[in-house]
Every structure is written in structure tokens, then in C-alpha cells.
Amino acid sequence: MKKVITQGLVGLTIFLSSWVLLNQIDWIDLLEIDKATAKTEIKIGELYWDVFKSNEVENKDAFVNKTIDSLVVKICSRNKIDREHIKVHILNKEEVNAFALPNGHLIIYSGLILASDNPEELSGIIGHELAHIELNHVMRKLINEIGLSVLISMTTGNGSTEIISQTAKLLSSSAFDRDLEKEADLKAVDYLINSKIDTEPFANFLYKLYTKENELQEALSWVSTHPILKERATYILEYSASKKTTIPEMILAPQSWKELQEKLN
Amino acid sequence: MSFSYGPGDHESEKASNSYLMSLIALIAGLPLPIINLLATGIFYLVNRKSSYFVRWHCTQALLSQFSMLPLNSVAFWWTLSIVFGSEGITNNYVAYIILVLLFNSTEFVATIYTAIQTRKGIHIEWFFYGSITNLICKTKK
Numbered sequence: 001m002k003k004v005i006t007q008g009l010v011g012l013t014i015f016l017s018s019w020v021l022l023n024q025i026d027w028i029d030l031l032e033i034d035k036a037t038a039k040t041e042i043k044i045g046e047l048y049w050d051v052f053k054s055n056e057v058e059n060k061d062a063f064v065n066k067t068i069d070s071l072v073v074k075i076c077s078r079n080k081i082d083r084e085h086i087k088v089h090i091l092n093k094e095e096v097n098a099f100a101l102p103n104g105h106l107i108i109y110s111g112l113i114l115a116s117d118n119p120e121e122l123s124g125i126i127g128h129e130l131a132h133i134e135l136n137h138v139m140r141k142l143i144n145e146i147g148l149s150v151l152i153s154m155t156t157g158n159g160s161t162e163i164i165s166q167t168a169k170l171l172s173s174s175a176f177d178r179d180l181e182k183e184a185d186l187k188a189v190d191y192l193i194n195s196k197i198d199t200e201p202f203a204n205f206l207y208k209l210y211t212k213e214n215e216l217q218e219a220l221s222w223v224s225t226h227p228i229l230k231e232r233a234t235y236i237l238e239y240s241a242s243k244k245t246t247i248p249e250m251i252l253a254p255q256s257w258k259e260l261q262e263k264l265n
Numbered sequence: 266m267s268f269s270y271g272p273g274d275h276e277s278e279k280a281s282n283s284y285l286m287s288l289i290a291l292i293a294g295l296p297l298p299i300i301n302l303l304a305t306g307i308f309y310l311v312n313r314k315s316s317y318f319v320r321w322h323c324t325q326a327l328l329s330q331f332s333m334l335p336l337n338s339v340a341f342w343w344t345l346s347i348v349f350g351s352e353g354i355t356n357n358y359v360a361y362i363i364l365v366l367l368f369n370s371t372e373f374v375a376t377i378y379t380a381i382q383t384r385k386g387i388h389i390e391w392f393f394y395g396s397i398t399n400l401i402c403k404t405k406k
Contacts, residue, residue, distance in 0.1 A: 004400060007393040015364070022360035033354050140353075147349045 041139055043155040045103025051168040052091065052107060059090040059110060059264070067252065067260045068108065071123050072130075074251060078195040081134060092264075096209070098125050099172050100132045102139055107172070110264045116205060119252040123195070124202025127188035135187060137180050138171070145170055178228070185232055189239050198248035199240040207233040268388035269404065272318040279315060280322035281384035283308050284376045287330050299338075302330040317404050322383055325391060325398045326376070332394075333372060340365045 028034055059065070068090055076083040085104040093109040100106055106129050116122040132138055142151060146167055154164060176184070192199045210229035252260075272280065286308045287301045309323040340362055346352040379389045390398075 001400065004393070004396045007396055011393050015368070018367075019360055019364050022363055023356055025356070025360070027356050027359035027363075028354065031359065033359075037354075143353070149348050 037139075040152065040155050041102045044139075044142070044151060045101055045105050047154060047164055048101045048168050048171065049087075049089070049105050051165055052089070052101075052172075056091040056093055059092050061263055064090060064260060064263050067256055068113070068122075068126075071119060071126055071251060072106070074197075075123065075127055075130060075191050075195050079130075079191045081130060086130065086133065097172065098129050100129045100138050101171055102142065104133050106130065106133065114261060114264055115209075117208075118201055119257050120192075120198045120201035120248075121205035123197050123251060124188060124192060124199070124205055127191040127195075127197075127202070128184050130191060131184040131187035132176065132180075135180075135183060137176050137184065141176055141180070142167065142171070181232070182235070185236055186239050189236055189243070193240070193243055193245050195251075196246055196249040197251055199236065199245070203233040203236040203240070206230075206236070268318060268321075270318070272316070272386050272388075274386075276316050276318045277384050277386040279312060279319045281380045283312065283319070283323040283326040284380035284383065287326055288373070288376055288380070299334065302327075302334050305330045317402070318388075321398055321402045322379075324402045325379075325394050328394045328397055328401075329372060329376070329391065333369065336365050336368060 065088070068088060072086060072088055073083055075081070076086060087103075087105045089105065089107050090113075091107060091109050094111040095109050096111045096115045098106070098108045098112050106126070108126070108129075112125060113122060116125070146163075150163065188202065189199050192202060206229045210233065283305065287305045289304070305323075305327045309327045312319050312323045315323075343352070343358060343361065347354055347358065352358075375391065379391070382389050390396075
């Protein structure tokens, strides 16, 4: 019996130590798994963007795009986010909504810009969506909801347009789970602080949507897809207060903000 | 490794077949890790009243399949959770799969070797499994 136990323990030790040793090698890098994943994400991002591009009207106004871009650039440059990776698209739609697609596509509806009272509020939402992109929430959500096999079949051209359209709705009109939303909110606060943007308007915006929620539930998709607004506004304020902040800077001249709103109205 | 008696030709054939069963079922049942265990288990049940040499080798073959089952099952379900679920490919996963492949290959080679040797009537005791088999399998008094 003693021999069996000894040999069993030796076998187990060989197995576990081999596992630990093999774990020391960076297989993801060696087998270029990340590169393959990145290629899949690029393809999926294009597929989804094509759905929105063909169904919605993209705002091509140079001033509108330049102004929104200036906010995105500010957040990206102060947070070491690769600006080249972020592809901002403004769509003319009344819905108060913004969302991220795979491969850094950031969709902002004109309704959201119009619902914001100042550029800081809008920056908070942009920061939140950038956080979803940077934290890889988008691909994680897709894999979670529809599975890697379906995603891969989509990139190889075997996915039906029906699946792509259905899952596109999933990205634009359903929330991430609570933990991911909170993670993105807090990351957005970090982004705003690093960019010297006041964080309070971000919380205010959520609180404002919360109070309007009952009146305008139909029109405010960002509200229905991002629940527990009051709770979120509270923890954003608490988290901001716990952080050492510098005096916020003006991010957009009032005249430019006014002009932006007028152009979209 | 010597056995308590020299097995006859029909015993050597049956003992050798117990290893071949797991190999054939392994190939047929891929990627389901349970098929080879079932096949070896059935072969064991059929031969549990055979001679000591046959029983001994059927038991060793069955035990080796038993220990491979949890290893392969973890690999199987882990892979499924990556392909159909929310899990991602990690270093941990790749290391585990390589290790399981190594263990399976070693077991595969060892099984072929043992099947050949037992067919010649040569007794082969595996590390660990042989010791357990000695504890379980007793000569009929």
C-alpha cells in the first residue's frame, strides 16, 4: 500500500510540476493567439459597423466630427489610449445612446449630444464607452452572449446576415453586466481626472437621466440599457471624491458647444 | 517483470486485447473521453472470471483508463467552454492541453508496447498502475 501511495504522489508531483513549468512559457505570444484574436476582432468590427452604416445616417459635418474628435483626442492622449484604434462615428438619431463595437468603433447618436448640457457630460459618456473598449468588454460580451464558434463562423463568411443584425442590436441596446458597467464607470472617472475634466457632470448626467427616466423611457435607450443610474451616479461621485484631482480645465469653448448643438438640432 | 506462472497463448491474446480495446475505442471515441473507459470496462467485466494473467492485465488497462478520464474530461469541458462559452484562451489552458496531450501520447505508446509484450506472454507492470493492480487483483485460492 505504501508503494502505491508513494508512486501516486510521485505521479501527481510530476503532473503538477510539469503544468507549472509549462505555464512559465508565454504560449499566447508564442502561438500568436493574440494576433489571431485581433484579426477576428477587426473583421467582426467591420461586419457590425456595416450594419449600422447601412441602416442609419452618419453625420458627415466637418465641424461636428472635429468637435467630438477633440474630446476623444483629449481623453485618449492623456490616458495613453491609441487614438488610431478608436474610430468615432456620429449617427443622426434621436435616441440618447452611445455604444462600442469590436475593434474600437465608438458610435455616438446625435440624441446623446443634444441631451448633454455641457461637453463635460458628454466626455463622461465617451470616457465610459472608451473604457469598455480598452477593457475589452465588447468582445467579452459577444463571446459570452453568442459564443466564440458563432463569432468565428461570422468572420469566415458562414454567419448569416440575420445573426449579425440580431447581435448588432445586442451591442447597441443591451447593457453589460453590472460589474463590467461599474468597472467602465470607474475607469471613465480615471480617464476624466487624467484629462483634467470635471467628473461631477458625468454623475449629474446619469442622475439627470434617472429623473427623466419615467417620462422619456422610450427615447432614452442609454437609460434602459444602463440601469441603476442613481446608484451609478452615487458611486461615481464617491470614487471621484476619493481621488486626488486637479482643477478642471475648460475642454471646449462655450461658443463651439453651442454651435455643435445647433448643427445637430 | 516475471509473473507467478507462464501464461498460455489464449491468455496472452486476451490480456493483449484488453489494451487494444482501449486503443481502438480511443480512436473511435475521440474527442469524447468516456468511450475508451467504457470499452475497457466492458472488456474487464467480460473477463473478470478469466485466468489470473488475463484479469491482471484487464485491471491494469482499466485503471489506466480511469486515471485518464478526469484529465481528458477537464481538457474536453475546458475546450468547450472556450469555444461556446465566455472563457478565453489562456497560458494556463495551453499548458494544460499540452500536458494532457503528452500524458495521452505516453499512455498510447505504453499501451501499444504492453499489448505487444503481453501477446508474447511477457508480463509488464506499469509504474503506479501495476502496484494498484497487485493490490486489487489476487490469485484465486
